[in-house]
Amino acid sequence: MSTPLGDFIRAKRDSIQPESFGLPDRGRRRSPGLRRSDLATRAGISVEYLTRIEQGRDRNPSPAVVNALADALSLDAAERNHLRHLAKITGGGCPGRGRPVPPNRHVRPTVLETLQLLEPGIAFVTNRLGDVLAYTTEFELLMRGIGLLEGGTPNLTRYVFTDPRARTFFPDWEQVADERAFDLWLGPSAETSEWFRAELAPLAGKEFTRRLNRHLPPPHVPLRLNHPIAHELRWQREKLELPRTDAQELVVLLPADDATARAMKRLRRQPDRILRAVN
Known part of the structure; x- marks a missing residue:
C-alpha cells in the first residue's frame, strides 16, 4: 500500500530528466524520469530500501535517509519542508476515524x-x-x-x-x-x-x-x-x-x-x- 511519502518520492523522481543530473541517456524506457537505481546511488542507499519506501513497505526512514533523498532529488526549500512533513505523517500511522477537534480559528x-x-x-x-x-x-x-x-x-x-x-x-x-x-x-x-x-x-x-x-x-x-x-x-x-x-x-x-x-x-x-x- 502506497504512502504519501512514497508517492511524493516517486512523483518527483518521474519528473526529473536524467540529463539534468549529468547522467547518460540510456534509451527508451517504460516509465519517464530518473531511474530508481540512479536515485538510490545518489542518496547512498540500496535500491531495495528505496523500493520499500516508495511502495509503503518501510514507513519510518531515518532523518538522515530523508535528508539524503532530499539532496539526491535536489529539492528546493519548499519541497524539503513538504518531504519532512510527509515523513512525519507517514510514520505516525493512520488518522483516527472520528472527527478531530477543529483547528483554533481565533486570530490574535x-x-x-x-x-x-x-x-x-x-x-x-x-x-x-x-x-x-x-x-x-x-x-x-x-x-x-x-x-x-x-x-x-x-x-x-x-x-x-x-x-x-x-x-x-x-x-x-x-x-x-x-x-x-x-x-x-x-x-x-x-x-x-x-x-x-x-x-x-x-x-x-x-x-x-x-x-x-x-x-x-x-x-x-x-x-x-x-x-x-x-x-x-x-x-x-x-x-x-x-x-x-x-x-x-x-x-x-x-x-x-x-x-x-x-x-x-x-x-x-x-x-x-x-x-x-x-x-
Missing part, C-alpha cells in the same frame, strides 16, 4: 492590529484548510459579490471546488485548485487535514479527489482574478507564517501591474468599508 489581537496597519492594502488571515479568518476592508471590497464571503465561515478551498462562480473568478482555476489541494498536506494537523479532505471529497468530486495524491508543490505564479466590475486583475502574493497558531498565515496581495493598481483605486470609492474578523 496583534494580528488584527497588523491588518489595520496594512489598510488600505489587500490582506487576509487564513489557515491551510482555507478558512478565511480575518481580512481588511480592501479584501472585502475585492471579494464582494463573488460568493466567497457569503454566510458561515468563509473557506477558500471549499469555494474553489464547489462554487461554480469560482471558475469564472479565477481564470487560472487549475492552478488555484492545485494550490488549495496541496496546502491541505501542510496542516493544521494530519488528522484535521484528513477529516477535511473526507468531508469535502463527496461535494467537490473528481476535480478534488484526483489532486489528493499530488505532492509536488505548484509553481508560484501571479494570481489572476476576473473581477465582475474591475475585470482582469493580476496580483503578486506575499505569505507570512504566523507563529503559535494552527497553521495560520497572513497573505498580502500586491498589484502586479499598473492596470490592477488603477482598477483598485476606482473600487475604493465605494462606501461602507469595514474591517471584519470572522470567528
